[in-house]
Amino acid sequence: MNNEPIPDKSIFSRNDYYKILIDKYGINSRDALSYALRRDLAGGIIVHVGRDQYSYPQGKRVYSHNYSDEAARIAEEIHSHYAEVDYQIFELTQLNAFVNHLIARNTIFVSVENDAIDYVFETLRNIYPGQTMMKPTVDDYYRYLVDDQIVVGRLPSETPTGTPEPWMSKLEKILVDISVDKLLSRIVSESEYDSIFQEAFDRYILDLKAMQRYSNRRGASTKFRSIFDKHCGMILEG
Numbered sequence: 001m002n003n004e005p006i007p008d009k010s011i012f013s014r015n016d017y018y019k020i021l022i023d024k025y026g027i028n029s030r031d032a033l034s035y036a037l038r039r040d041l042a043g044g045i046i047v048h049v050g051r052d053q054y055s056y057p058q059g060k061r062v063y064s065h066n067y068s069d070e071a072a073r074i075a076e077e078i079h080s081h082y083a084e085v086d087y088q089i090f091e092l093t094q095l096n097a098f099v100n101h102l103i104a105r106n107t108i109f110v111s112v113e114n115d116a117i118d119y120v121f122e123t124l125r126n127i128y129p130g131q132t133m134m135k136p137t138v139d140d141y142y143r144y145l146v147d148d149q150i151v152v153g154r155l156p157s158e159t160p161t162g163t164p165e166p167w168m169s170k171l172e173k174i175l176v177d178i179s180v181d182k183l184l185s186r187i188v189s190e191s192e193y194d195s196i197f198q199e200a201f202d203r204y205i206l207d208l209k210a211m212q213r214y215s216n217r218r219g220a221s222t223k224f225r226s227i228f229d230k231h232c233g234m235i236l237e238g
Contacts, residue, residue: 011055011207017046049207062163063171063204065094070148071108074124075167078110081123085116088155088162090169090177095188098196106148109177109184111155111169121152138186151183158217160210171204172211179227180220193231201232 014037021027021036040046046054047062067075071091078087092107112120117134125132132150133140141151162168175197178188188196200206215224 011049011053011209013052014054017054047205049205051210053207053209055205057205060203060205063200063206064164065097065168067091067168068093068106068108068148070106074108074110074128074150075165077124077127078112078120078167082116082120085120086113086155086166087111087116087120088159088167088169088173090174092187094169094174095178095192095196098199099192100195101192105145107145107187108148108150110150110152111159112152113155117152117154124150124152136183138183141183141187153181153183156214156217158213160207160214170210171200172207173214175200175206175228176211176215176218176220176224179224180215180218193227197228197231 017037018033021033027033027036037046041048041054045056047057049055049062067089068091071089075089078085088111090109090111092103092105092109096102110120110124121132121134128150131146131148132152133144134152135154136144136151141149160170160172162170178184178196179193211224211228212221215221218224
């Protein structure tokens with residue numbers, strides 16, 4: 001349905017969108033409104049960017065990444081052993097789409113819900129001996145670094161849910177993590193932040209509220225806001 005963009009709103013709620021359908025097309029059935037929303041999502045006219053948040057693409061797209069075979073195998077191993085556990089995977093080479101200096105040696109970061117982190121770590125350590133670390137210091141990370149190193153850490157609550165698979169890291173999570181995580185913020189040079197943030201915002205639809213919530217749950221909202229403001233040329237409110 002070729003709806004006009006909602007004035008002054010790059011991100012809008014389901015009710016905002018329903019109001020446009022009601023006012024412009026006279027649709028007033030709840031089933032018809034739900035159907036129209038699903039059809040417009042399927043057709044790419046609007047995109048889902050967060051919890052009850054939608055946007056018009058306007059040349060931008062939803063972030064996705066083709067994970068390496070090794071990262072996909074790790075996801076399969078975790079799912080086969082702990083099907084009900086929440087976890088997400090980010091691999092360092094994902095940043096090659098944004099940085100000026102390409103990353104040659106991959107590291108696979110596995111974030112796991114707190115109650116299951118020890119179990120997942122032990123399982124991965126048995127499957128990938130000499131390759132798996134739990135919350136390493138920066139010194140230990142570089143001392144024992146190998147190709148496809150696996151780093152297991154905690155998955156905070158309010159972490160944005162991955163798409164199209166829940167275990168895949170959203171770009172919002174990645175931007176916060178490289179800014180405030182004790183290890184990642186040391187691995188990724190701040191000299192790359194301008195390129196990373198600008199490319200991310202130029203090419204992809206991002207949910208600022210999700211980034212705010214997530215950085216807050218990480219206890220680093222002030223630090224992230226400062227980095228965001230500096231490298232995005234805009235103010236992150238809240």
